[in-house]
Each structure stands twice: as C-alpha cells, then as structure tokens.
Amino acid sequence: MLPLLHGFPSASHQFRRLIDSLGRHYRLIAPDYPGFGHTRTPEDFTYSFERLADVIEGFTEQLGLARYAMYLFDFGAPVGFRLALSHPERVAGLVVQNGNAYLEGLSDVARDFIALTPGTPGAESTILDLFTLAATRAQYEGGTADPALVAPEGWLLDQYFLDQPGRKQAQLALDYDYESNLDAYPAWQAWLREHRPPTLITWGTGDPFFTEPGARAYLSDVPEAELHLFRTGHFALEDxxxxxxPLTAHFIERTWP
Incomplete structure (x- = not known):
C-alpha cells in the first residue's frame, strides 16, 4: 500500500499519471486534504498541518491500513512525518519527491514566504498573489528544462479548485502555519535517524522553493537512501x-518482496 500525499496548490489529481502507470500492479491511494480538490469541510474547520495530519491518519484507519509506505510531496512531507511520529510502526518506507524536511533545503523565496505572519503589512496580499493562475502555472513550469513537456491540465485544475469559495482562506491559514513545520524538523530528522526507513528520494533540482541541498540532507540521517536528481522543477512527475x-515500482518491489 502506498498512500500518495499531495502538495500545494494541487490535490490527488496530481498523481493521476503515476496511478495510471503503476495502479494495475500496486495498491496506490491518493486522498485530498481538507480544503483541496473535491473535499468538503465544516465551516468551523481549523486549517493547520496538524489538523491535515489528523484527518489523513483517520482516513488510513478507516481503510484499515496497518502498514504502508508513503509518497511525500511538498505538503505531503509535513503531513506524512506527523503520521510517522504518531505511528512509527505503520511506516514501511518513504518515497520523497521534493518534500522538504531540512532548513538547508529552503530557498530564499521559501524563507520569505514562511516569514510572513498575520498582521504584517502586505503579508496577506503577497500570499494571495500566489493563488493566481499565473503563479499556479509558474509553479508547474518553473525550473523545468522544457516547459512544453508540462501539460496544462495540472495547473488549470489546481486553479479551478483554488477559485472555489473558501479555498484561498484555507490556503492562507496553512501558509501562516508553515513555520510549525520548521519547528518540527528536528523531530522528523530524529525519527529518520532512529528508524532508518527504506527511502527513495526523487527531486527536481530547479525547484524554486525546495532546493537540491534539501534532497541531499536526507542522506545524513538515512545514509542508505536512494537519491535521484532530475533537471526539472517542483512538479517533477509532470515531465x-x-x-x-519505474524507480517507485522498483522501490516497492525491494521494500515488500
């Protein structure tokens, strides 16, 4: 079993082609977080990474998943590592694709966004600019060697969901909460050192948010991890x-022979 934990500004649909490629041979499940994709959430839901992890933990328990690997991309890393700390016995392995867990993996752009806080002049408007079609498209095409290889349906579908009522407010709350992940990095790294899970790392080196040093940093805590770098951007699966x-398929085969 491989839960696929998506990132921002996307949803489960970002794994559509990976599921098409591997779904006949392996059990892959891609849930939407509250406030993403096709989800509906109560009006009083508090958007934080802790709450997202609570919901996904409940999701895995409803499905009876006692043992699984996780595919961690972007927001999927803070969600997945919270699950790992809560139930380390359930985690059989990690596939990490541009899912950061180290300070050295944060670009200056990422640090500037994380530093924005409620009430700071210009903070809200700066974050809201990230929710426009132009910004969403740039996240897909930025850092790629050939933007023409990135199909438009990914960013168009993301933007459709971002434009639904209440979604920008949800994302704004999560952006303000992102610093909680930096505070949790030492605990995640300690978990990696203690448990040394089988780990596959695939990373787009042109990612404007999470840089190549963040990929290499995993090797300091999980030296046996398999690392593959690609000349592309944040959404490496797109191109x-x-x-x-096949790297993911081989990893699954090695982890669960």
Whole structure:
C-alpha cells in the first residue's frame, strides 16, 4: 500500500499519471486534504498541518491500513512525518519527491514566504498573489528544462479548485502555519535517524522553493537512501514520470518482496 500525499496548490489529481502507470500492479491511494480538490469541510474547520495530519491518519484507519509506505510531496512531507511520529510502526518506507524536511533545503523565496505572519503589512496580499493562475502555472513550469513537456491540465485544475469559495482562506491559514513545520524538523530528522526507513528520494533540482541541498540532507540521517536528481522543477512527475514511475515500482518491489 502506498498512500500518495499531495502538495500545494494541487490535490490527488496530481498523481493521476503515476496511478495510471503503476495502479494495475500496486495498491496506490491518493486522498485530498481538507480544503483541496473535491473535499468538503465544516465551516468551523481549523486549517493547520496538524489538523491535515489528523484527518489523513483517520482516513488510513478507516481503510484499515496497518502498514504502508508513503509518497511525500511538498505538503505531503509535513503531513506524512506527523503520521510517522504518531505511528512509527505503520511506516514501511518513504518515497520523497521534493518534500522538504531540512532548513538547508529552503530557498530564499521559501524563507520569505514562511516569514510572513498575520498582521504584517502586505503579508496577506503577497500570499494571495500566489493563488493566481499565473503563479499556479509558474509553479508547474518553473525550473523545468522544457516547459512544453508540462501539460496544462495540472495547473488549470489546481486553479479551478483554488477559485472555489473558501479555498484561498484555507490556503492562507496553512501558509501562516508553515513555520510549525520548521519547528518540527528536528523531530522528523530524529525519527529518520532512529528508524532508518527504506527511502527513495526523487527531486527536481530547479525547484524554486525546495532546493537540491534539501534532497541531499536526507542522506545524513538515512545514509542508505536512494537519491535521484532530475533537471526539472517542483512538479517533477509532470515531465519525468517515465523515470520516476519505474524507480517507485522498483522501490516497492525491494521494500515488500
């Protein structure tokens, strides 16, 4: 079993082609977080990474998943590592794709966004600019060697969901909460050192948010991890699926022979 934990500004649909490629041979499940994709959430829901992890933990328990690996991308890393700390016995392995867990993996752009706090002049408008179609498209195409290889349906579908009522407010709350992840980095790293889970790392080196040093930093805590770097951006699956899908399949085979 491989839960696929998506990132921002996306949802489960970002794994559509990976599921098409591997779904006939392995059990893959891609849930939407509250406030993303097709989800509906109560009006009084508090958007934080802790709450997202609570919901996904409940989701895995409803499905009876006692043992699984996790595919961690972007927001999927803070969600997945919270699950790992809560139930380390359930985690059989990690596939990490541009899912940061180290300070050295944060670009200056990422640090500037994380530093924005409620009430700071210009903070809200700066974050809201990230929720426009132009910004969403730039997240897909930025850092790629050939933007023409990135199909438009990914960013168009993301933008459709971002434009639904209440979604920008949800994302704003999560952006303000992102610093909680930095505070948790030492605990995640300690968990990696203690448990040394089988780990596959695939990373787009042109990611404007999470840089290549963040990929290499995993090796300091999990030296046996397998690392593959690609000349692309944040959404590496969009133009490097032919390379990443077989790596993921081989990892699953090695982890659960």
């Amino acid at each position: 490097h699926l032919p390379e990443i899908a």
